[in-house]
Amino acid sequence: MIVGGGRIRALILLVNLIAGSTAGLCSCENPNSATLERGSLKWLNFGMMLARHWVIAIVLAGCLILLAVPAQAHTSEGVAGGFLSGFLHPILGYDHLVAMVAVGLWGAFLGTPAIWLLPIVFPTVMAIGGAIGILGIPMPAVDLLVAGSAVVLGACIALALRAPIWIAALLVGAFAIFHGHAHGSELPQAADPLAYAFGFVIATGLLHVSGIGLGLLSRYRAGEYGVRGLGVAIAVVGLTFLTGSV
Amino acid sequence: MVSLALVAWPLQASAHSPIEGLGAFYGHLLHPVTVQSHAMLLTAVALMFGQQGRSKARAGVIALGLAFAGGLAAATTGASGTFSVSEPMFLLGALVVGGAVVLDLRVAAAVVVSVSVATGLIIGLGPAPATTGMRDKALGIGGVATGVLYLTIVITGFTISLQKHWQKIAVRVVGSWIFAVSMLVLAQTIAGPAKRVAAAAVGFLFG
Numbered sequence: 001m002i003v004g005g006g007r008i009r010a011l012i013l014l015v016n017l018i019a020g021s022t023a024g025l026c027s028c029e030n031p032n033s034a035t036l037e038r039g040s041l042k043w044l045n046f047g048m049m050l051a052r053h054w055v056i057a058i059v060l061a062g063c064l065i066l067l068a069v070p071a072q073a074h075t076s077e078g079v080a081g082g083f084l085s086g087f088l089h090p091i092l093g094y095d096h097l098v099a100m101v102a103v104g105l106w107g108a109f110l111g112t113p114a115i116w117l118l119p120i121v122f123p124t125v126m127a128i129g130g131a132i133g134i135l136g137i138p139m140p141a142v143d144l145l146v147a148g149s150a151v152v153l154g155a156c157i158a159l160a161l162r163a164p165i166w167i168a169a170l171l172v173g174a175f176a177i178f179h180g181h182a183h184g185s186e187l188p189q190a191a192d193p194l195a196y197a198f199g200f201v202i203a204t205g206l207l208h209v210s211g212i213g214l215g216l217l218s219r220y221r222a223g224e225y226g227v228r229g230l231g232v233a234i235a236v237v238g239l240t241f242l243t244g245s246v
Numbered sequence: 247m248v249s250l251a252l253v254a255w256p257l258q259a260s261a262h263s264p265i266e267g268l269g270a271f272y273g274h275l276l277h278p279v280t281v282q283s284h285a286m287l288l289t290a291v292a293l294m295f296g297q298q299g300r301s302k303a304r305a306g307v308i309a310l311g312l313a314f315a316g317g318l319a320a321a322t323t324g325a326s327g328t329f330s331v332s333e334p335m336f337l338l339g340a341l342v343v344g345g346a347v348v349l350d351l352r353v354a355a356a357v358v359v360s361v362s363v364a365t366g367l368i369i370g371l372g373p374a375p376a377t378t379g380m381r382d383k384a385l386g387i388g389g390v391a392t393g394v395l396y397l398t399i400v401i402t403g404f405t406i407s408l409q410k411h412w413q414k415i416a417v418r419v420v421g422s423w424i425f426a427v428s429m430l431v432l433a434q435t436i437a438g439p440a441k442r443v444a445a446a447a448v449g450f451l452f453g
Binding site: 116119124127128130135183184187195198202205 | 282283348412415418419422423425426427429430431432433434436437440441
């Protein structure tokens with residue numbers, strides 16, 4: 001019997017994923033078994049890699065944490081209360097969120113050393129921008145450039161642009177100053193500035209990690225298309241904010 | 247990871263026993279973890295020790311322990327006089343050491359020991375255990391000393407044990423977070439005086 005249906009193939013994949021073994025695939029007896037074997041094994045390897053890759057597990061856990069909505073029975077501390085409000089600031093500001101994820105995505109896309117360098121450059125330079133914002137030194141078109149960063153980084157991912165590391169670091173660092181300025185301008189209103197700063201720096205880092213985790217999928221052909229698609233989505237979100245702030 | 251989680255989820259800053267009912271020893275044991283600026287500085291210093299390798303790290307931990315004991319003794323006996331430490335000192339220390347962790351700087355043993363002595367002294371000279379009675383005071387001192395040394399040794403040892411490339415990068419990422427938080431809060435601390443000085447300068451020049 002020819003086994004060519006997508007559902008059956010998915011079922012085989014699922015069963016083998018659960019069993020954690022490829023043994024079941026090798027017993028097919030039909031003219032298309034070799035094709036099926038190759039096709040299924042290809043997808044199976046992909047699935048097994050996904051299932052076993054601890055990075056994916058951590059990223060999924062991170063995403064769940066980021067998606068968790070805090071219980072807010074009492075909101076006495078206001079918008080800029082402490083750790084939680086700092087933590088939520090980059091997550092609830094979607095223009096910040098997509099840009100942070102884009103930094104991780106692009107880093108993963110560029111490979112070593114960018115995958116590690118960009119998430120170090122971003123918070124370090126962001127702090128300088130934050131200090132400028134706290135000191136009340138005005139910077140031009142902050143909102144415009146925060147939104148613009150999502151457009152540019154999203155486009156870089158979508159076009160699979162493999163820029164030299166120094167250009168990537170310079171670009172990400174330049175955008176980080178404006179993101180930091182936007183965060184820093186809100187810090188003086190925080191009830192507990194240290195906890196607030198902790199919150200948004202850690203949230204920023206976790207968003208980068210989420211981006212890196214998703215970006216690792218670009219090692220596979222299908223994953224690369226997915227990541228580039230995410231780049232398009234990020235650019236579109238950025239464009240929406242950009243048109244809103246113009 | 248537990249240490250990082252504790253730093254990431256700090257409680258309200260408190261100079262004294264942070265949790266009611268814990269008693270003098272355990273209350274002060276948690277002191278270096280619950281006071282965010284102390285935790286941040288100690289974490290940065292321990293990460294830096296770990297980056298320097300085993301022998302320099304050992305010298306650093308010993309120097310930090312001795313300096314901390316000296317500072318604590320001076321603060322407890324009143325030998326420190328009117329000198330008092332303030333939050334910006336901890337933040338500045340965390341900023342500088344956090345920056346060194348980001349850059350993964352390899353420094354001479356003398357620099358490691360100097361950083362250790364400075365860190366140990368300012369943490370030791372911090373608020374003395376506010377307990378009544380000799381027994382509780384001794385327990386409080388024992389608790390805070392145990393907490394400081396335990397946190398430092400655990401993070402240093404953990405950092406030394408990290409050998410893979412990505413693990414070493416993760417240490418630098420944590421350093422960048424400490425650098426960022428320190429710079430932001432330090433900027434806020436000096437923002438008020440800086441604005442007043444700027445306003446006075448503008449008034450002097452153009453007024």
